[in-house]
Amino acid sequence: MSTEQLTYEEFIHSIPNPTILVTYFLEPFNGIFLFETGPQFVFQVIDILFGGEGKELIKVREFTEIEKNIIKKINIKLIESLKLSMGRCNRRRT
Numbered sequence: 001m002s003t004e005q006l007t008y009e010e011f012i013h014s015i016p017n018p019t020i021l022v023t024y025f026l027e028p029f030n031g032i033f034l035f036e037t038g039p040q041f042v043f044q045v046i047d048i049l050f051g052g053e054g055k056e057l058i059k060v061r062e063f064t065e066i067e068k069n070i071i072k073k074i075n076i077k078l079i080e081s082l083k084l085s086m087g088r089c090n091r092r093r094t
Helices: 008-014 039-049 065-093
Strands: 020-024 033-037
Touching: 020 065, 033 065, 039 065
Parallel strands: none
Antiparallel strands: 020 033
16 A cells, blocks of 8 residues: 655646545545545445346446535544544554
């Protein structure tokens, strides 16, 4: 695993279109975090939620309003879980 530093412009040009980007604060850190949800993940999750197996390659297209709302709710839960796990990590260090 590696870490790479990019400018915001480089990052924006490197992500697929469409992509869902969510900004949030993660205490105790300062600044804004950016959470990217790419189209392959979105389409696979939507397929699974509606009874599919999430295996088919889906042609990339704009997200529908229903898909955006579903992924928004999933992203909120993912970020809440991340915040919860960060809190547990901080408690273990002290």
